[in-house]
Amino acid sequence: MEKSPSTENTTEGSVAPDQVYRPDVDTTSIDEHKLMRRVDFHVIPWLAFVYLPNFLDRGSIGNAKLYHIEDDINIKDKQFLISLTVFFFPYALFEPVSNVFLRRLRPSVWLSLMIFLWGIVMTLHGVITNYGGLITLRVLLGLFEAGMYPGIVFYISSWYKRSEMGSRVAIFFSSATVAGAFSGLLAAAIAKMDGIGGKPGWAWIFILEGLATIIAGLFSYWIIQDFPETAKFLSEEERVFVIRRLQDDMQFSAAGEVFQKKYIWRSLMDWKTWVASNDGPLYAFSLFLPSIIFQAKISLGHSANQANLLSVPVYAWGCIMTCAIGFLGDRIGHRYYINLCYWQTLTRYLGLVGYIILIASTSPALSYFAVYLAVSAIYPTIRTSSSQAWVASNVEGSYKRSVTLGMAIGFGNINGAVTANIYRARDQPRYRPGHGIVLAYIAIGFFCSVLFGILLKRENGRRDRGERDEVIEGVDNKHANEKNGRYESVTEARIDKGDEWSGFRYTL
Template identity: 75%
Template sequence: MGSPSPSMDENRTTDDGSLSLSSKQLYRPEVDVSTIDERKLLRRVDLHVIPWLTVLYLLNFLDRGSIGNARLYGFQEDIGINDNQYLIALTVFFFPYSLFEPVSNVVLRRLRPSIWLSSMMFMWGVVMTLHGTIRNYGGLITLRVLLGLFEAGMYPGIVFYISSWYTRSEMGLRVAIFFSSATVAGAFSGLLAAAIANMDGIGGKPGWAWIFILEGLATIVLAIVSFWVIQDFPDTAKFLTDEERVFIVRRLQDDMKFSAGGETFKAHYVWKSLSDWKTWIAMGIYMGFDGPLYAFSLFLPSIINQLGFQATEANLLSVPVYAWGCFLTCIIGFLGDRIGGRYRINLCLLGIGLVAYIILIISRSPALSYFSVFLAVSAIYPTIPNSVAWVANNVEGSYKRSVTLGMAIGFGNLNGAVTANIYRASDKPWYRLGHSIVLAYIAIGFICSVIFAWYLRQENARRDRGERDEIIVGINNPQAHERNGRYESTDAAKIDKGDDWSGFRYTL
């Protein structure tokens, strides 16, 4: 065991073993925050940040997947496209959606979240409404590309935004609550589609057109409201007093989020993300659940439909599946924050997913297949917020974290372009090929989670031995080496190196 890292000398250790900032490192040390009630303040932050984000993501997921519901009410036949053309239309959505995510996160960090998130939402609401006017294949392709472009930044933007407000032991539950709206959207979309389809013929439009139009108009209205409701980053949020803003920033910095007080954009931070091994392994983890997520959400009604249930029955039978997924997602988010061990949770959930899809592959019973989709939703949906929190907690530097999350989420979503094509009409009703491909995706996520945890543990051990100690001018540390950098102070090392700083410890 090496001697303590020199960069630890300027910090004190709290009772729980975490680092606390010394007085000279405090953000805005002239501000007195001794009267702040932390629990009360955190409840206020929760109420101002999380509920509205949950509503926005519900609409995001609802709009994205509504084409699967519309298909059950004659959408495909009315615009004259075949199964291959429908699958291509699902596929083209993912290319702009995935490629624009890292860029969008950088823009979000440089602009106000209230402006960027609201603007994106307004534009995709317009595109969603125009889906109700589609008359041919060309129009469908054009609108799906535009929808992918304008929806791209919402999910990674919200994840990054939440990571800018909460400590590492608080993120899991908050991400789970916001992401659980995806499961609510899955359940609600079936009920909503079944209800809206009754408007068939009103205004001379078929029921599927009204599904798109009404959902799109709702998105537009809430996008306008969002401009005033969405809060900005902690150091500028208007609902906080000056003392409360300082308190929030200090507690984040105390949790090794050194950039919480603001960070000037440098291309260097983007390169640090792209050259970090964690970014690329995280992409494999996200691949392991995002591919299955889109296959599940886009085709669950069709899969149930092909098991012998009619369109409305298929939509309604999807409701309890998503309700269970919502419940379990929140429970896992709570447990991840409370007991830690996110990598063990990942392995357990992905293991359940492997079992679920093995059963789906061999099943020839509608009842057994329906039971298996409950196992599948138990694996796919709760894994996402757990993995998001795990990755975000191990990347420091606001711009670096925004790029890493954008890259990982973008690559994961790009796999939706693959899984949008795996449930072929020729494979009805058991879809063995589609289930086999999803099984392979889950296995990749499982393997990458193991690799990610192993590397984090190895790197923590190297830092404990002093192998990553940088040279700090004025501090005598025989273990410090020039290859780890030379800095005028520990603060300078923290800000420049982020999670590469020798005092930073990764969480498992």
């Protein structure tokens, strides 16, 4: 088969000599391995640290429920579920917008501002006295936290090659599982402050965690690095080297691009945006794990403290599984097959078995074991190999990728509004309807993962056959078609079209 001219000089993602970024800069003396270890040190640890209070603050409402927040502010179970639900609407709607601001502004400014503002809102949870105050603060918390996760995933994608993203996102997101573990430990410890300053124990959970978040936001302004082209910890040669290696990996917008409305439109029209996310099980698990354990009557004496403490090893196991799958996906390099195999062996079997046990079991020990099966299926696949890292790897154009990630994650968070209402007090202690709905979400997630891989593979085949070739001025190509666009050069085509360019190949 004749090679398409649009992919000529770009075999295996290499960049032609006349397309090299800043050709006047000599980078031959740079040790790539050493440089990327330094990038890791400056980019990943602080992101993981600040995401810990993000997930911690989001889930603290579940811990506070065990310490009688409902009774103290005089709300019923239905009102409590509504307060969980309203969080997700601004959270989901603002995520795509936030990512656009992140690209146009600096990460050190935008991410730090979000952390600082949600810290203030979190602290104010400790002084609420009624239902109206709770609803208002939950809406504001959703608004200010919205851009954090998609913003960090997009930010990571701006530093690393596609084959490196899974492990980095896994390390970063593992802080969420650590947050789940700390949530139980901190809640149990802070609740002992009950009565201090005339405030109940649940109020101190919000106040202290909120103040810690505010401090983290202030430090973030000086610690969070900006995008590669302006990062202060890199020399000029190192900045050029990082950008060149990204462009070699078909990230042509690595050096930055001018905002155009068409990038947003392309994201909204891209099927990858709509097939990518399924966060429902994650939120159902994190919000209600303490209640599930408590109502399963596992803990001796059935105390809230013991229920919170028993959630710690569950999240620790989830952290181990998240990192293991993220590293495995990057090392093998075929994320689709890892997803398919992993979802079949863990999500379809372990997750399925886990929730079936939770529905049917009357044994506290067996129910507790089932929770471990559930976390093995939910955490590693929802946030790492099966979702955001894979999506980010297959969307080119910095603005398009920012919107696609925001939309995909935001759409998934709408599912959180559903799962926030499925564990009702009247269904305790077995919570059968809630467990059944999570089972359905797991099945949908498996279907989406398979569909995503099939469609990517089919599109790669079309490009291999030349069906997507553009008309390039001065190039004789029998496969070229006007409907795919007309450009003066291959460089112009790939910069304008991003992952829609005929020479771009999706990663499986």
